[in-house]
Amino acid sequence: MKKFLLLLLSMVIAVVLVACTTGEEAGTETEESDSTNEGTEEGTEGSTEKQSDAAGEKVLYLNNGIGIEPTSFDPSIGFDQASWEPLNNLMEGLTRLDQDSEAGPGVAEKWDVSEDGLTYTFHLREDAKWSNGDPVVAEDFVFAWKHMLDPNTASSAAFLAYFIKGAEEYNSGDGSADEVGVTAVDEKTLEVVLAQPTGFFLDVLTNPAFFPINHKVAEENPDWHAEADTFVGNGPFILESWDHDVEMIFAKNPEYWDADAVKLDKVHFSMINDTNTQYQMFESGDLDVAVIPPEMSDQLIDGENVFIGPYGGLEFYRFNTTMEPFQNKKIRQAFAYAINREDIAEFVVKNGVEPAYGFISPGFTTPTGEDFRDVNGDLVSFDPDLAKQLLQEGMEEEGYDELPPITLTYSTGDLNKAVAETLQDMFIQNLDVEVTLENQEWSVFADAQQNLELQFSRSSFINDYNDPVNFLESFVTDSYMNRTGFSSEEYDELITNGKTETDEEARWEYLSEAEKMLADEMIAIPIRYYNTVVLEADGVSGILRHPVGYFDLKYADKE
Amino acid sequence: MLRYTLKRLLIAFITLWIIISITFLLMISVPGSPFNTDKTSNETVQANLEAHYNLDEPYFIQYVLYLKSIATFDFGPSIKQPNQTVNDLLGRGFPISFELGMITIVVAVISGITLGIFSALKHNGIIDYLAMGFAVLGISIPNFILATLLIQKLAVDYSIFPVATWASPSHMVLPVLALATGPMAIIARLTRSTMLEVLTQDYIKMARAKGLSPWKITIKHALRNALMPVVTIMGTLLAAILTGTFVIEQIFAIPGMGKYFVESINQRDYPVIMGTTVFYSAFLILMLFLVDIVYGLLDPRIKLHKKGGK
DSSP, rough: HHHHHHHHHHHHHHHHHHHHHHHHHHHHHHHHHHHTTHHHHHHHHTTTTTHHHHOOOEEEEOOOOOOOOOOSSTTOOOOOHHHHHHHHHHHOSSSETTTTTTTEEESSEEEEOOOSSSSEEEOOTTTOTTHHHHHHTTTHHHHHHHHHHHGOOOOGGGGGGGGGGTHHHHHOOOSSSGSEEEEETTTTEEEEESSSSOTHHHHHTTTTGGGOOOOOHHHHHTTTTTGGGGGOOOSSEEEEEEETTTTEEEOOTTTEEEEGGOOSSEEEEEOOOHHHHHHHHTTTTTTTTOOOGGGHHHHTTTTTTTTEEEEEEEEEEEOOOTTTTTSSSHHHHHHHHHHHHIIIIIIIHHHHHHOOSSSSSOOOOOTTSSHHHHHHSSSSOOOHHHHHHHHHHHHHHHSSSSSOOEEEEEOOOOOHHEEEEEEEHHHHHHHOOEEEEEEOOHHHHHHHHHOOOOEEEEEEOSSSSSSSSHHHHGGGTTOOOTOOOOOOOOHHHHHHHHHHHHHHHHHHHHHHHHHHHHHTTSEEEEEEEEEEEEEOTEEEEEOOOOSSSOBBTTOOOOO | HHHHHHHHHHHHHHHHHHHHHHHHHHHHHHOTTOOOOOSSSOOOHHHHHHHTTTTTEEEEEEHHHHHHHHHHHHOOOOOSSSSSSSHHHHHHHHHHHHHHHHHHHHHHHHHHHHHHHHHHHTTSSSHHHHHOOOOOHHHSOOHHHHHHHHHIIIIIOOOSSSSSSSSSSHHHHHHHHHHHHHHHHHHHHHHHHHHHHHHTSSSHEEEEEEEHHHHHHHIIIIIIIHHHHHHHHHHHHEEEEEEHHHHHHHHTOOSSHHHHHHHHHHTHHHHHHHHHHHHHHHHHHHHHHHHHHHHHHHHHTOOOOHHTTO
């Protein structure tokens, strides 16, 4: 019997010991990683703001986007918000979005564009330096862009560089790196030759995919971007420490050419991937910036410390024009006019979003200084009578006595479900049509939509660069983003002109025509525009949140 | 004992191979790709990505590549975090999940058994009702609700503990409480019911008749037998809790490995799916093996080598 007691005792001791040893191991790990980044917080223990504030430093506490680990800090690989938001503050491209969200000088101090709009010559700043002290040279851009276009790199962002001559060929394996139209004329001069004139090329260059890579560092260590102690940047901040899946700490970069403009001493990026938790941390003062949990939207949205800004993107529904009954334009239009977007925005999606009566969200400025949305106006409205009439006409055209069954598909998610159910309801009320709802797990859904297996399905679009063509181009014949079966030579031509026309006013005219045509054909129904809604603690100011692009802490301040 | 262990080991390998093969089959039969994105893309980019991760190879080749990577314990880089290998992810996440899990298990076992014993001894008394009422609550309140409640009350309203993250002992209190309550309640109920059964056995009456102290009877004679069902559930419980729990780790922003189980599947991150599956299976097999050994120690009537390899 004593044996048993002994056994029980030893089991308990063993368990406690094991628990303690793992505790110690975890402790040493963090200590090690900290000692490699001299002068960081004293261990992870209690690294709260009290300590840092005591030192009189300005430290901003953020959550990294939705609170996840960046995919990669290799500018060519991290094609998502979680990677590019922090990266946009660690590095800088030739151009950088300024306080008016327009492409202004970055590493390039000035540039010349040839008359035909094909050749860009960038003059790099003499004082642009890497965080290790190396000068930023033209070769760093050549290296980075060819790295992005190398098929073996398998960059998801590579298509953004197809505006450059020879880029698409190299990326698809038909050309070679030498044929890509980017050359270092001398240390501080970079020449870029485009495939076609591209009026918004300077804006495309603000995208993190076009950031330079210190080629000396990268040639020595291809994994330079994986850890904080090997990371070399050229932006307003340096990566002081990176505890994967836990936290990143940025510090002001003294080597940055415009370091005087940078007010923050440090920025903490946490990775709290739970909306409620990050809000509770905001409440308790552990975070300076947070997002509003969906269920608290009604309570918080009108608060004083809420920032609401436009965000270049659209939620919409695609018709599959290869499936009945949506081969018929009038039937497609009928569905579009049967939707009360105002109600969806205000009562279903909430959070201050705007209903979409066109495809291009507000915030795109035409060469004449107007907003593209205002110029093109409302292209669709809520009009149940017109909807019914269009449905009637469409059915007659097709010789339908009753509509073929319609299934509306969305990817699984609370908000998607709420919107889909509202649409279902609106179609019954305003069209007398009953659609069946179906939801699919996201990746399954994406495959089915890509393969044109869905009849009527949800979609979203987020802009990669600041030009309407970014969205409109999706619907050219056989585009990977088309996903509707739509094909029109007239539309394809409008888009080609909308991309390559050198006269900017004429180019925007083509884009305006293209959007109108898209609305007339109604191969997709716009529902609402996206927006940016964040809570900012008192005293936080100067964070630039561009409608298109990634947020910028260069001018951010905290009282 | 050695023969038994070897036999179990062999069976473990076969089991693992079957699990790996089924997982592979499931992975390729589920539609979707790790490169599906709601951002812009095109055919060339997709083709480059597939070639980069060997996903353009025939399934058989992919299967062989997987087996090879598993045999060498090198699952390769994660597709969604290409700078990290699956081994990095598991090596970083597991110690944290293990730490949280171990503390949770210790708390759950000690408090659960104690509650169970007292309820059984004071059967139908006020302590029994209180403890069992508590246990019913513990089983029926999902841990994520308890977690949010604990954070709101103890962290936000009264600022006794930090809201989230995994840094100091005080950060551990809330997640351990949230995670331990469920298993504790189960253990308490199990202990109580088996204790009640055991306490009516003849040998207990015999021990009482001999005049042994109630304390001795409870601990030495009754509890030992009452522990058998608890040990039975410990195998699965240990494997489940020690390898991380998705929801609790997410709520408290604990960088454990729980999220890899769920997210890798949503993201079709094939190497991570394989890595977590193999890891979890191997761990579960090990725990069940340990449980079998503990059986033999608790109850000499169970002879391992006779029924070995069942």
